[in-house]
Amino acid sequence: MSGDRVVFFGDAMAAVVQGVHEVRRLLNQPPVVIGGLAVLARLSKSYRATVDLDLVDRLVGVPQLQVLRAATGAVAVEPAAVMLPTTFGPVTVDVLEVRQVELDQPSDDPGDRLHATAHAWASDTAGEMTIEVERTSGQRIEVVTPVAEPGPLVAMKLQSVMNREALKQGTDLLDIVRLTLDPVAGRIALSQIRAVADHVAYDVAAHVDLWFISAQERSLRWIRNTGNVDVTVDDLELVAELLLSAAARPAAGSGAT
Numbered sequence: 001m002s003g004d005r006v007v008f009f010g011d012a013m014a015a016v017v018q019g020v021h022e023v024r025r026l027l028n029q030p031p032v033v034i035g036g037l038a039v040l041a042r043l044s045k046s047y048r049a050t051v052d053l054d055l056v057d058r059l060v061g062v063p064q065l066q067v068l069r070a071a072t073g074a075v076a077v078e079p080a081a082v083m084l085p086t087t088f089g090p091v092t093v094d095v096l097e098v099r100q101v102e103l104d105q106p107s108d109d110p111g112d113r114l115h116a117t118a119h120a121w122a123s124d125t126a127g128e129m130t131i132e133v134e135r136t137s138g139q140r141i142e143v144v145t146p147v148a149e150p151g152p153l154v155a156m157k158l159q160s161v162m163n164r165e166a167l168k169q170g171t172d173l174l175d176i177v178r179l180t181l182d183p184v185a186g187r188i189a190l191s192q193i194r195a196v197a198d199h200v201a202y203d204v205a206a207h208v209d210l211w212f213i214s215a216q217e218r219s220l221r222w223i224r225n226t227g228n229v230d231v232t233v234d235d236l237e238l239v240a241e242l243l244l245s246a247a248a249r250p251a252a253g254s255g256a257t
Helices: 014-027 035-042 064-069 100-104 110-125 150-163 166-181 185-195 198-214 216-224 233-247
Strands: 005-009 032-034 052-057 075-077 081-084 091-097 127-134 140-147
Touching (some): 052 064, 150 166, 150 185, 150 198, 166 185, 166 216, 185 233, 198 233, 216 233
Antiparallel strands (some): 075 081
């Protein structure tokens, strides 16, 4: 459930939450959580589990991936991840890096641009949350760390679809649907997209048009391949309408203020 505290039940996510503990200890600072764990934390009702931990690093100081890979028992996973041991089993930590030059000198490619701006947006606006897991044994584990907000999560997921394997493409698209249509997270996401810088909103709109309009049939097939057959064309059309409306900006020379 979204808010300042989220509680998960069961053993599946214990290693992931414990992984946040380990990363925080190794970095000597709380990591900014993105990816599946952030999505589940922001939704009113979680609909899946996640076994990996995704972080964003603005590369201020020593790269976080370098620190994590130097830890005792850590195993490097290419291209930009590390497997860390935890009390509840190993967890793979993916570190998404954003270099300032990518923001100062934007790429001509809208996907590359959105990768940089969405991850920087997530890092800069992440809100602190308490994440707790109650295991089947009754044991409770909790950690406090910054978690990406719904708007940046939608932007990151829109961009990440392009470079993922088929099943994860479906998961990314489904995360966008769930976030946008969630009664709490959706309202926040749309508000944040309305307020984001115009150049970011432009790239968000381009990716919405691609995945939810131009490639709608393929996107629906990928989503249903994840086992979520309840998602319909109407859902994708509503998501497109809501996100494109939020990302719309007055045309140049329209006289709008």
